[in-house]
Amino acid sequence: MPVIKNAVCSLCGCLCDDITVTVDEENKITKIENACILGHSKFQGMFEHERIETPMIRKAGKLVSVSYEEALETAAKILVNSKRTLSYGWCSTSCEAISKAIQLAEETGSLIDSTANVCHGPSALAAQEKGSPGATLGEIKNRADLIIFWGCNPVHAHPRHLSRYSSFSKGFFVPRGRKERKMLVIDVRKTDTAKLADKYVEIEQGADLLLITALRSIINGHEEVIPEKVAGVSKEELLELAKLMKEAKFLCVFFGMGVTQSRSKYKNGDGVASLISDLNQHTKAVMIGMRGHYNVTGFGQVATWETGFPMAIDFAKGYPYYNPGETGANDVLVREEVDAAIIAAADPGAHFPQKALRQLAKIPLIQIDPYANPTTELADVVFPTAVVGIEAEGSAYRMDAISIRMKKLIETKFKTDEEIAKDLIEKVRELKRG
């Protein structure tokens, strides 16, 4: 029974690469070591979840099995006949597949966007305002004595983060790990992560930007302008927080949806980046976004080097055009501007608000996914695909922009996202020529 070491987990942005996987003679994974609850569901779950077994087309309201060729032809026809297609997702897949998806979008004049649209898209906008002052995760492990989790809940969303990369990890300059580190959580409610913190600061909902601005004022030597209470936090506590940050030797702010999705959206990230820049006048400070999907960072990287932009790219004019707020997936769906959609390696059916879903339900929708999910309920053409990181190999980028190659652990009968995207490109070209 082959035991594969250092397999890469393809679920969350931690991209842990120390997973040990045992494969039996029937090509099944029977044992997994080192994975968290999310990783277990990824590796073991694939033999338990509702897998899409064959290509399908919706006929008279029901999805029926068809041949791959029929599904391919139908999907390609949708793309060719559409005036404005939205290509969305491509985050639970490899960089190689993403590259093909971008090529397909370019050739069909489509819009292509990633799950960052509902996740760290605002962090990209913030970086485009102020930059992204970051570091690789090992820098935190080896140096950080103050770790701040702002608007994120790694105990639930990135379960091994604390032990592998942050609070509980041991590093070269922090050999005693948690004992030598301070952990601060800033959130609107006391999460399970907050319960582990040395200090938990509860802020009023939607008031992150106020808190950031107050902290910056203090750090830049203007505490006299701070009122008695900001964002629900007393001035005394604010002064303490600023002191804690300035006196750290190395601090890292890990931030998540509390920063990107709440009121002020990308201006929060802008504020945090500004705070980090100000803090570097006094000490060493960096920030890292807690990326959700294991390869949403990879989409951003590939899209940026291939098109100049990380997301929300519109190829209608033949060259990449970027304007989140106008060209984001939710933007175009809510404006009812697209007449077809191709969704792969993500699940807007589960994660988009109702108004966007009403539009998705109206238009022809092509889905490429290993598993049946809410998007399948809206889909008109469905392609099953190999699970990347288990049945297919390829690159993924960790939340700190480090690229790791995911392994192929078992054999599969399914095509990969990359192959399907390639086939679609060929079919579209064929139809356009004919």
Add this chain to the structure above:
Amino acid sequence: MSEILIKNASVCDPFQGIDCEKMDLCIRNGKIVESVSSKAKVIDAKGRLTLAGGFDGHTHSAGKINVGRFMNPNDARRNPVPGLSGKVARTEKTRAQVGYNTPNTYAIGYRYAKLGYTTICEAAMPPLSARHTHEEFKEIPILDKMGLTLLGSNWQVMEYIRDKEPEKLAAYVAWALKASRGYGIKIVNPGGGEAWGWGRNVSGLYDPVPNFEVTPAEILIELGKANEKLNLPHSVHVHCNNLGHPGNYETTLETMKLFEKIKPSQERQSLHVTHVQFNAYAGTSWRDFETGAPMVSDYINQAKHLTFDMGQLIFGPAVTMTADGPVEYANSRMLHEKWSNQDVELEDASGVVPLSYSPKSFVNAVQWAIGLELALLVKDPWKVMFTTDSPNGGSFVNYPEVVTYLMSAKKREEVYSGFSELALGKMVLPEIDRELSFSELAVMTRAIQSKMYGRPEKGKLTIGADADIAIYELVPEKIDPSVEHEKVKQAFSATAYTFKDGKLVVKEGNIEASPMGKTYWVNADVPERVDSAMQKDLELKFKKYYTVSKSNYMVEDEYLPNPVEITTKGDF
């Protein structure tokens, strides 16, 4: 068996001492050959200037540049150099293009090829993020590529130097090159990358790196020795300490002097110093800042062991991107610009800051002059590599503009006549009337690289060389570059023909084909006993300090679709 006969080419090949002589070139199967059959396709060069394909030996074009693209979406639509910048819709033969300073990968390949360049060297890749560089390389069409591996603030390197283990140091360097599929050793602000891990910097060659008990001088010398011990094709490639600081020319001279005693293992320099413009400043502050180029050129003129590249400034927007983390943070605070940073665990730092150079700023005016002073005051062109440290000094698409600065004193005067009295008083450029010939230009843009990087099949048009050829739309004997610099600029902005491995890739400025170029990397052989001793130390690093496992660290074959492995054998 594809054969091409280029007739009536006005060839300039410094290696053969051929200076704008009319001759024929024969190509078969991607190489330059003695003769071809009558079946060969004939191209009439009509007396136009014909050079070996250009070789950009120091450009930031894959890896860190992605941070630049990401944080500056505004760059995508910029079009200050029509035909070589801005947004271009996809065509049958080409992918969509965007950008000016930070173009997308397809644009990089097409635009370099349009300029007649066929090989590029990515200036810096930390081993942990080398895979990323190779992923971008895969999407850069046409060009041959190589990357330099950052090692100057690396924990394993510094520990071996501190513990006086030169053999294990060499073994580690060999392993790091293999892991990153790198071509050579890059050193940036030696030791400073580690200091920046704490928000600090090193102040000079003898300022010890915090917690590691080694000095930048020791890092430089020991890596220099390791480089020669491994018989690497290129020398160490160094970005000096104190970049950007008034008075830093002294650090530059000190660095250069350190290498006088290092004996190169090949017929080349023992030291390459990069973008010296940024390191040739005199004065003590920005107030009394002035050119340090005369002092630096004086030294280089009598030195026999080094090469350098210019790092020429281009006025207008630029994007600075470097492993010199402290410099970038300082830039962002001073210029009130957005700032990105990426420190890489155990390895190095980096920063990216967009900015703009203006002729109205006396500092920028003097910086602009310094790059040219260095190129023109150094007498021997075989010591001078032509670069803008793209996009730090400015984008590579401005190379034709820089050509006119070097070939025409009149053109230079046009530019500096707009400078303030204050600026003019701090430079020596107006006193220089030297104008480079096509032959000297050819040395600086293709021939020197062949020697510097140990790539004998590049940079020349001898029998056996790669058929990487650029034919420019100008006839040397019919043009006076000193006066007709606009025509020269136009000609260098888009080739009449660019051939890559004997395949036509550019015709009249249009992309004809985009074959996949080669990736060169170096595999230095180290004796088993030294390697296994080194591996033990390395395994500990992976076990305790890295956040990626050792087995997932090394760049896999899948990332090099067209590899050329250069093997060397170390002297142990």
Add this chain to the structure above:
Amino acid sequence: MTLNANLISGRTAQQGANLEAKTSRAYFDACAYCELNSKDLEQLDVAEGDCLKVKTEFGEIVVFAKANNGNPQGLAFIPMGPWANAVLSPETHGCGMPGLKGVPAKIKRTKEKPLDMKSLMRSYREA
């Protein structure tokens, strides 16, 4: 009695563990609930396992009630997923990101039961 709350959505470990099993009962259990501070539940006269109707400007949804005293009073949390998204804001404020955290909601007890995932999605097809 109606509670005025500010609604947020977010990840949970159980929701994440069922990302690839969204047609399962486990996913339904992991996502079709609303967490409130127990004092808020008391005010609504609701026990854990009873159902709540959550209504916002954008829609209404029925979910199970759960207690979480980490929530300050007036803060409602529904795990990210189809139930939360039935009532969250599609408005992106010109930056692309919809309003997935911080939507004013009116919450009250209901005898209705939550729709299963497929029924909920069907309602979009039939709209």
